[in-house]
Each structure stands twice: as C-alpha cells, then as structure tokens.
Amino acid sequence: MKRWVNIAIAIVFVMSLLIGCTSKDSSSEASKDGKTTITFFYRWPNEPYKSYFKSVIEEYEKENKNIKIEEVTALNDDYKQKANVILGSKNPPDVFFSWAGEYGQKFIRDGVALDLTKYYEDDTEWSSQLIESQVEFFKQNDKVYGVPLFTDSKVFVYNKEVFDKLGLKAPTTWSEFITVLDTIKKSGTTPLLLGNKAPWAAAHYVTALNQRMVPKAVLDKDHSYNQAAFTDPGYVQALEKLNELRPYMNENPNASAHDETRNLFLGGKAAVIFMETLELTFLKDASFKWDSFKVPTIEGAKGDQEGLIGAPEGFMVHSKSKHPDEAVKFLKFMMNKANGERLIKETGLASVVKGAVNSNSATEAEVKAMDMIIDSGNMAIWTDSALDTRIFKPYGDGVQALLGGTMTPEEVMKAVQDAAKQVKK
C-alpha cells in the first residue's frame, strides 16, 4: 500500500512540474465578468510617470465600465529586451510603446504595428488636435502606424550667473560659441559638461552637428533603412567640430553618466550643458538663474542651420490585437487635451496635443521649448534611434573612443561605413 502512495506522490510531483511549464492562455479574450481586457505595455515603471499612467487608466476604466486595462511595464533598456520577447509572442500586448525612428520603423516593416490611418481619417476632430509634424515620425509610405505621446528636443542650457559675471551672451554661431567657452575656461570654471558613459549622450551632439554639416537630402538617405552609406565628407567634419569642443569639456566624459553631469550642473559646477527639453523640469531645483540657446549655426557648412534635433515617443497598436477599436479608443482618451496638460504638469513630458503645453500647465522655459519645436520645420531624429543598432554600435563606440583620444574622425566614419555596408548586404 505504502509503495502505491509513494508512486502517487512521485507522479503528482512530476505532473505538477509539467503543468507549471505549460503556457497559460492570457490572451485578451473577454474575461469572465464580460469585460474586454486590453494589455498596455509601456516603459515607465518609475515615478512620477507611473502614477500619471495609473490615474489615466483608472479614469478611462471608470468611463468605460466594460473595458479593463492590464499594464505591463519595463524601464528603458529592459523595455527593449522585453519587447523583443513579448511582441513576437503568441499573445502580444494590444498597445505598446515605441520610440520614433528605426526602432519604430522596424515594427512597421515587420508587420507588428497596425495601420492606424483609418482611425486618423475617421475622427479628424481628434486627430487634428495633434501636432502634425510629430505624427510624421510614425508614418511610413503615407500611412500612420502610431500615436505620438510627447515630444522632446535638445538645447544648450547655461548658468546665467556665470555668463553675466564674465559679460557673456548666449552664442548663435560656432565661432561665438568657441569664444564663449574659451572665456569661461580661462576664468577657471568647467565650460561644458558631457556624461558619455552610455554613448547616446555624445551621439546627440553628433546628431546636431551632422544636421549642420551634412545636406538634409544626404542625411535622410543615410538614415533610411538599407540606404545608409555615410560617405559624405560632412560626417567627418562634424566629428572634427566635436573634437573642437573636447578641450572645454569635463576631463573624462566617458566616465560620467549623463544624470551625474546634470547634477553637477545643478550644483553650479559648470557653465553649459546639452540637455533634453524633458529634463528642464529638473531645473526647478536650480539655485541659480539659467537660460537656453539652440545649437549654434556653423559658418559655411552645407547642412540645415536652423533645424532642431529630437523626436516624439509614442504608442502603437499590435497588428495581432483582437480589440483594435478599443485599443485606439484608449489612445484617443490618453491624447485629449486635459490629459495632455496633466502630462506636462505632472511629469514634464511635453504632450503633442496642441495647446497642452501652456502657461497654466508648464513653466516658461517649457513653453518656450515647445514653441521652438512647433516653429521648427526640420527636426532631425536622434542618431541613436534613427539608425539600425548594428550601425549605431560602431558609431557610438567610435565617438566614445574619439573623446577618449584613441580614434580619429576618419577612423570612426570608416568603421560606420563598414557597418553600413554589412547591413545592406
């Protein structure tokens, strides 16, 4: 008898293991209580963003009693990793976050993102309140595949007290910029901060300098899938310009993280830093007066001298979603003006809903940055998200080596060209 008990226990053990391994069906079918479940996958498990999204979801569920929103979150790099796994799975999320640029284009090419053109056309009252230039980033072949949530650009922020003491004004041209940095350096203050431990930070400088140095048509071609060549001499010149800034930067840019340098700037340890507009909200803590200026124009260069850099980030609907209509409805709710105002107020992210960033919901600097983005005709997307990661890897690493003094601009571009060739093949 005892033996049978033993066998039974062993079988139960084995079976429970096997059962534990079988996949649970968690698709977005209507659940027992008759509610439709929408899975929402985004990249903000951190505050203050988390509470913002939680409250938007709560409100939406209150208005739509028959819909339940299920959240899945992961932070930045973890998001990319998790996205690779779950967007390709059998039960993908209905709504998911995406960066603009190659990261999002890849989802469009591979048929992961649903074509939303119909929804944009059917409800113009809603779609016309979004800033058109930002929706462009989620298009491919004139079809829209995503809804931008917020937009972001980058400007030089400077410590006004340091500038005033030295009698300096915000520079508008490259030579003025170098003179300003030179004067600050002679006064004993660190002129420029760069935290390039993760290579995207210097890549943003590269984005801005490439925009100034390389003709737009060439740049667009090099940024499009399977067309990259990077043979224009402007790319090497852009890196040479970056090298000109090197003596004015903190000593070991590759050893500091960007947020560390931001804190140094906030502590008044340097005069200028290159900062994303969504970071302006951190400057509320600054004990000194500050202001911002655009990337200076470069005399005699062939690129666009007025353009900005930056891109929106937003959401896509999965092509395998069983409830695309409900998913889009949720996105529409998220993108109404009230929620846009709350977005900038509570998180500092500049909503792309027209008029959401206003004097009631945002600081003066944030409104100024938003106006600049709306006025700008040309926004060059960050090099790190515009390019295939296989091309950006040698580019970013090369710029790190350039700043460390172990590679020349020509060598960096050679490595990028080689990578571009390999990807094309």
Add this chain to the structure above:
Amino acid sequence: MQRTRIVPILYIAPAIILMALFVYYPLVRNIVNGFYEWNPFTLDRSFVSVDHYVRLFKDPVFYTVLKNNLLYAIISVILQVGLGLVIAAILEDKIFRKFSTAFRTTYFLPVLISMTVIGILFSFIYNPEVGLLNSFLKTIGLEEWTRGWLGDPNTSIYSVIAVSQWQSIGYCVMLYVLAVQKIPSDLYEAATIDGAGKIRAFFSITVPQVKEMTFVLLIYTVTGSFLVFSEVYVLTQGGPSNSSQVFSTYLYQKAFIDNEPGYASSIANVILGITLIFYFVQNKFLKTGEE
C-alpha cells in the same frame, strides 16, 4: 521486482525532467540556433551554415572579449586563490588567532552584498569628478594618477576586475580558513622542532595540505571568470567602445540590444566550448573530487 525499479526512477524523474527541460533542451536548441539567422519579430529563419562563426572569428571585439575574460581568470586566480591562501594562513597563525574572527567577518562581508549595490557603490568611488579614489590620490599628491577609471579604455577592465577581487576574496579566505583549521597541529610542531620558520612551514605544510581546496577554488574562480556578467554590466556595460566587454555582456548586447539572436547563439556556443575545455583540462590534470 519490476515495481521496485519503477519507484526510484519516479523519484529522480522530477530532477531529470527539470534538467532535460531547462538545461539540455535549450543547450541543443542553442547549438542549432547558432546556424540560423532571424529577427525576433518575424521568426522567418534562414539557414546560414557557419557564417556566424566565420564572422565571430573575424570580429575584433571577439578578441577583446577573449583577452578580457583571460585577464579576469588570471588575475582572479592570483589574487583570490593565491593571496586568499596567504591571508587565510596569516589569520590562522597563533599571533592573529585573537583577532581572526573580526578579520574573517570583515573579509567575508562583501560576499554577502548584492553585486548591484557594490556596482553602484564603486561607481561613486571611481567617479572622476567627485569620486573617493581620485580625491584620495589628489590628497596624497599623486594627481597625475587620477583618471576616469571606468571611462578610460586602458583602465576600464582592470577597474572592474578590481571590484570583483574585492568582493570575492573573502569567499576564498573563508574556505581556506576551514581547510587550514583541518591541518593537524602536530605537523607544525614537528616542523618547528626541525627548525623550520613560518614561511617554510607555509610552503611545506600549508600549501600541500590544502591542495584539495585549491583545486576546488581554481575551478570555481576560472569558470566564474568566464561567466562574469553583473560586475561588468552594472559598472561599464562593456564600454567605453567595448574595452571592458566580456563574453556574457557581448552575448547580451547582441541578443537583446542589437537583435541578432543567431549571432548571439553562436557566441553562447563558443562560451560553452571554452568552459568545457577548461572543465576537461582540470578534470584530467587535477584529479579532483577525491575528498
């Protein structure tokens, strides 16, 4: 008779099924995956034969990675196994017995701290602007030695290895202390009567007596060095420009950031090959596991 045979099999079945499902099956799948190329979203797999391996052996980063892992192994063996034994012997010496508990705790404490916490702690120490290390060097007048430790391609990997040593040496010391305590004290007494000094006694008695433990620790540190991930990932993420990249971080980079799962699989297979070679060599020459 037959029944009695079934029962033991059923008892080990859970372990075998678990191993097969979570170790052997992925292992075989991974070897197959190394010959394919695909994209995580479309799953259209194309057979590329040994292309990934050809590319890998031409990849300059592969050699940086190999060099870094070998450095990791060599330095870890010298410091953790070599210096670890010296420290253990000193702690067990009559003069130090009184304080040895306090020292043992001090050495062992870092082993208990999570690697992530240590990583954050050391990124403060290494910070070029406000870090402890650079400030210390400046205070003692060695200003020319200051640098961005983790951001300088010449020092990044050594800075990471140093953190690892700091953390793991306590583990080796602890195990060696146990081994040294097991050595019969009459051996030392006899040696003293014969006129041997402490250093002679260390080399002639302690070292051969803890041989078994040395073998175990050798395998532990060498395989550990080839599988190291969190130290590098937390401190430098393999940068700047791949100078501190090791096998597992490169594999992670390729699989999850560059979206090249096929190529990543081939890297994983090379790691498997290398650790297997180490295992066989050690198994053959060291003949461990007697105790």
